[in-house]
Amino acid sequence: MAKAMSRAKAKSKPKPKSSPKRARKISAPTLKKASAKTTASPKPVIDQGLRDGIATLARIMENARRDLAALQANDLRLRDLPGATDELSAVVAATEDATHSILDAVEGIETIAGELAAAQGDAIRNNVTRIYEACNFQDITGQRIAKVVGVLKEVDKTVLGLMEAFGIALDAQAAPSATPAKTGEAALLNGPQLAGAAQDQAAIDALFGDS
Amino acid sequence: MAVDLKMNVLIVDDYKTMLRIVKNLLNQIGFTNVDEASDGSEALAKAQQKDYGLIISDWNMQPMTGLQLLQAVRADARLKGVPFIMVTAESKTENVIAAKQAGVNNYIVKPFNAAVLKGKIATVLGDF
Numbered sequence: 378m379a380k381a382m383s384r385a386k387a388k389s390k391p392k393p394k395s396s397p398k399r400a401r402k403i404s405a406p407t408l409k410k411a412s413a414k415t416t417a418s419p420k421p422v423i424d425q426g427l428r429d430g431i432a433t434l435a436r437i438m439e440n441a442r443r444d445l446a447a448l449q450a451n452d453l454r455l456r457d458l459p460g461a462t463d464e465l466s467a468v469v470a471a472t473e474d475a476t477h478s479i480l481d482a483v484e485g486i487e488t489i490a491g492e493l494a495a496a497q498g499d500a501i502r503n504n505v506t507r508i509y510e511a512c513n514f515q516d517i518t519g520q521r522i523a524k525v526v527g528v529l530k531e532v533d534k535t536v537l538g539l540m541e542a543f544g545i546a547l548d549a550q551a552a553p554s555a556t557p558a559k560t561g562e563a564a565l566l567n568g569p570q571l572a573g574a575a576q577d578q579a580a581i582d583a584l585f586g587d588s
Numbered sequence: 589m590a591v592d593l594k595m596n597v598l599i600v601d602d603y604k605t606m607l608r609i610v611k612n613l614l615n616q617i618g619f620t621n622v623d624e625a626s627d628g629s630e631a632l633a634k635a636q637q638k639d640y641g642l643i644i645s646d647w648n649m650q651p652m653t654g655l656q657l658l659q660a661v662r663a664d665a666r667l668k669g670v671p672f673i674m675v676t677a678e679s680k681t682e683n684v685i686a687a688k689q690a691g692v693n694n695y696i697v698k699p700f701n702a703a704v705l706k707g708k709i710a711t712v713l714g715d716f
Contacts, residue, residue, distance in 0.1 A: 511700030
């Protein structure tokens with residue numbers, strides 16, 4: 378996508394001879410009228426700048442359509458983007474669980490600190506306070522990740538819009554296109570699995586014959 | 589001015605971990621009567637049922653935000669005087685201005701430490 382955009386940017390640079398202001402200001406209706414006129418009359422009735430602008434636009438559109446097809450937008454919308462948001466939600470859930478476990482343990486330590494001599498108890502409590510402060514991270518990272526999830530949803534919406542604009546159908550039935558098959562050890566490195574897809578230790582033990 | 593450590597304090601955040609952190613830090617400071625709510629509407633309902641000496645609230649929550657809670661508190665004849673501290677990751681100037689205009693007593697930006705929490709409570713309630 379970024380590649381396509383930078384390419385489009387490079388190509389849309391107006392040539393020094395043409396009038397960049399005019400070329401950039403072409404609105405959709407003008408464009409239609411202008412191209413209709415060109416086909417109707419062999420004589421050019423529009424200036425070179427406008428023709429260049431139209432040609433550039435056509436190239437950009439064609440490139441974008443090709444890029445979108447190459448992007449395998451179906452996979453993106455049906456598999457990759459939902460997969461990414463699931464992974465991020467799993468991050469938030471995991472940090473929340475871990476933070477609660479840390480807080481459980483630290484609250485236990487703080488209770489014990491109350492039974493110790495004042496100097497020892499205070500020293501422990503000071504460290505407990507630092508752990509409480511550090512646990513701020515879960516709120517902050519959770520909010521940051523929620524923002525990224527929002528961005529992914531926007532990307533999803535934009536891809537859908539582009540697919541509609543270019544007449545690329547979203548086909549939920551289509552088999553996901555084959556990603557280049559991983560071989561050897563690389564094929565084994567896909568973890569960590571999401572909660573529903575992960576095997577627990579008992580399942581591993583059973584496979585291992587160690588139950 | 590002595591602060592009554594027995595006062596009821598209401599803390600509001602949609603992150604359960606943050607509620608636990610703030611509650612534990614308040615306990616360390618000496619406040620023992622701490623209630624929790626996970627958004628503005630739950631907090632408002634609790635505030636209308638009980639007398640609170642201090643409300644400490646996050647901003648970004650659903651369905652009712654901390655700013656809407658603050659506005660509702662300031663608009664309520666019985667609650668309008670309750671000290672209100674915003675604790676939020678929203679650190680832009682316009683946020684602070686909006687909160688001040690709505691009548692916030694102080695503003696703590698996340699992540700925060702225990703000293704800042706205690707210091708701001710002392711600024712709002714008086715030394716303790």
